[in-house]
Amino acid sequence: MPAVSKILSRRDLDFLLYEWLDVEALTANERFADHSRDTFDAFLDVSAQIAERDFAPHNRRSDLEEPTFDGVRVSVIPEVAAALKVFNETGLLSATMDESVGGLQLPHVVARACFVWFQAANLATSSYSLLTAGNASLLLTYGSPSQIDRFVRPMLQGRFTGTMCLSEPQAGSALADVTTKATPAGDGTYRVTGSKMWISGGDHELSETIVHLVLARAAGAPPGVKGLSLFIVPKHHIEADGTVGERNGVSLAGLNHKMGYRGTTNAVLSFDDATGYLVGEEGKGLAYMFHMMNEARIGVGSGAVALGYTGFLHALDYARSREQGRPVADKDPSAPAVPIVRHPDVRRMLLASKSYVEGGLALILYASKLLDEPSEENDLLLDVLTPIVKAWPSQWCRLANDHAIQVHGGYGYTREYPVEQFYRDNRLNSIHEGTDGIQGLDLLGRKVVMRGGAGLQLLIGRIVTTAVAAPAELGQPVIALCDRLAATTRKLWAAGDPTSALANSTAYLEATGHLVIAWLWLAQLNAADGKEGAFYDGKRLAARYFITHELPRIGPLLDLLDSGDTLLADMDDAVLG
Template sequence: MVSKILSRRDLDFLLYEWLDVEALTERERFAEHSRETFDAFLDVSAQIAERDFAPHNRRNDLEEPTFDGVRVEVHPEVGAALKVFNETGLISGTMDAELGGLQLPAVVARACFLWFQAANIATSSYPLLTMANAHLLTTYGSPAQIARFVQPMVEGRFTGTMCLSEPQAGSSLSDVLTRAVSHEDGSYRITGSKMWISGGDHELSETIVHLVLARVAGAPPGVKSLSLFIVPKHHVAEDGTVGERNGVSLSGLNHKMGWRGTTNAVLSFDDATGYLVGEEGKGLAYMFHMMNEARIGVGAGAVALGYTGYLHALDYARERLQGRPVAAKDPAAPPVPIVDHPDVRRMLLASKAYVEGGLGLILYASKLLDEPSAENDLLLDVLTPIVKAWPSQWCRVANDHAIQVHGGYGYTREYPVEQFYRDNRLNSIHEGTDGIQALDLLGRKAVMKGGAGLALLLSTIRASCTGDLGAPVLAVCDRVASSTETLWKDGDPTVALANATAYLDAVGHLVIAWIWLSQIDAVGDKTGAFYDGKRLAARYFITHELPKIGPMLDLLDSRDTLLADLDPAWLG
């Protein structure tokens, strides 16, 4: 039976025929691995996703976590699934062997985790955040902190979160009010409130390791004076033993339209004991390590949800009999599968182009982590806002199409596609809204180092622009370069950033067109339905989708400031 969670055939193509992941085993770090071990982890991920994660996805949605004022209750299937996940070792999949890690390539670990995100985005969010938390601490934490807090996460005993937002500040981190006061024993006392904390409270682990941004008493305003602290839910002894509650309490749970199985908390820190990570005043720089990993994780989750929605719609369209071809003359002729109708095919082909292109982008970005160099690091830096935001918007369109393909059944809860859409809607807000990613791309990434990052991206794309489909992509490269120069010609950020979202949309579509060009280069002259489908999706995206960004680039070239000049009073 073909899975409706993800396509293993597509993953195999992307990993082995396109990205040549097997070649990574020639690197010392991955020398103990082979395609056989990669396949084994992919196989077990698919098996556990189907058996332990997917079955309670609907229950996650219908039966949200509850808080009785003392404890958070999550239904037992969540904990059972996480226990099985932890037993795979994937929680430390990319970590060093010395820490108990598997030293898997990031691209393989990402491909494995996509199965869990597609099967159950809410349950998979707990290990997603825990892994990112642990990776930050292994990079910036002290050996003692790693032993005390990371090792139990690797063992599956602890989970982790990130605590940035506050009720009054949201994404404006310069307005963080949480305070830290140094204590004579070298620890700090943390006081404040944090909002929208995914996985912020539950009984799924022995304790929760919160990474908290706070301002040390006496530090000046602004993001450059924020520090990062480990603040566990319970006191944790140096040997990892869990003790009494720390000064962290749950003020309440937020109730979102999607990801309903993930606890989302308002946390109060009342003189809680915290431990400084690294140096004072460098907290945001450290936190970006976790934020950027989480942004790729959010983009991956958006792809996963779009992909499973597409597969459900494709299966439904092949089975659902309704209507007759427009040229049919006999009203008594039997109905045909709706996949035979051109508009249904339009939606399915568009969805295929979005989700398979988005999946390629996620895996390409992940592989850059496996081949670190100054050039690859710079390329990933430029791509990260696109990796987060483009799938969050366009793979959600695939979910929208999936509802439409199902017709009246699509928006009923008897079919899962409406849940996939609601779950995916959150990803445009998670880890910095798409608008924030747009400002990051145009305001920072496109101009940093004298524009070297954007120039590298465009030169990398141009190298793939061959054949009849390469010409329009090459033309868009030239336009993006000139539009960027036009926007910043006088250095006025108000003018340059007035239409940052249009810039993100345009560059995002260009990047996906490049991903498709690169994929069909790997297809070459191979034959069969799978490869024909790749060629068709690439042609569709470049001939039907890429031209949509022309008006966006026209707007950017005009340096229109309507949105910057708008008086809020005019909105009514």
């Protein structure tokens, strides 16, 4: 790995993990007792090495030579399989899982820090592993011992890959409208028939088979989401002894051709009397699937941060090396040109990007650590934070990619530099695993009001505790906005009318997300207190920037919410043209 990577900052990761989150203290927990900072560092080192050597070099090729389907099989460039083989050999696919299934029992926060390296180096290739790990985690929680032996262990060995199959062409995100059917076969299995759309990793030749987790409606089930059950439907039949048999009734109807993220196959799948295995109980499919969906939402936020971060590092490197123009006060045309990093507007974009990507990285690591310290409070806080973890980086770390293109100028808009691909790849993150609009509805419609608003009170309490310990000129504006957010939330729900309360839920999501990132910048500021050097000065400057330049965006959003405006709920779409 080069001394200074343009993929990710190891120095920033070390600060966040050890100086702020104190992950070394997790080794006092019996689950992590076999680990130490040395083992954490070893996994971080190998992640960085493999990301640089095996993932990053084919990122451009997998974009230019996207997967193809010849009517029989899907072809993917060979570097993808080679990189996944190396990744699987590290054991990181089962990093957080129990030793009894071959897992490493790493803390989630350390495993997440490792995986960000792969997402930043090559989001498309890493997504196959992300999906497989999420699939396996769900089945370890809800699957039967025989299902774990038949499907999970081969996934964790790297033999099988996994997907999640929710959306359908006619339903999209409206899962209540799922029509895929599952009929009991009389032998303990089901026959699954229907069509699934937008299935990432849905077909390829990268593994011996693919384990699909499919939401379907069992015979006689009621309409709506309460009638959904979850089924394992493998691409091939898996015999009792674990060998891969003949093709199951799962076929590829076609590949979707995407704006970015092209190296990951995205499929339309047809299930025609395919053999499926019920997971858990009938009618609980969506509840089970949320286990994987919530992991995937954190993974999406992590991927958005990763792309924004590598884009920022590429832009910073370019701005320091590209000489163009002179300071505005220098009127001598014969004076040498200066690096563009010296121009205030370039500095604006770089500092804004730094605040987004380092704030976003803090967010996903904080959320991951909550998983390592389960408690009633931490579980509740993670519920509240999950829509923000998914949506905030997908919007603001993508803006860092936009800034990276702008810093490069005309070169940024060409394919000669990678920043345009980072932007295209990142654009998907506001869409999949629940759009920003869905996350806004989830946050305001469910998470901040459940249990009498206990989750919002908990979040605000933790923000205030951090803000009180920060310099008053930065902490007090955050405390004031906490009070205002609480008051706005009460006002929105005072009448108990969901239509009016949720009319501007996306604005609420954006405001709350910015407040959360301000909190995490104050936390980093507190962790850097009294420490000297350019790195810590950078943390202090970015924290000050975010709170003085970015946090004020919340004001107009809360003004809109306080106004009770229902224009978007009331409008007649005929006026749109």
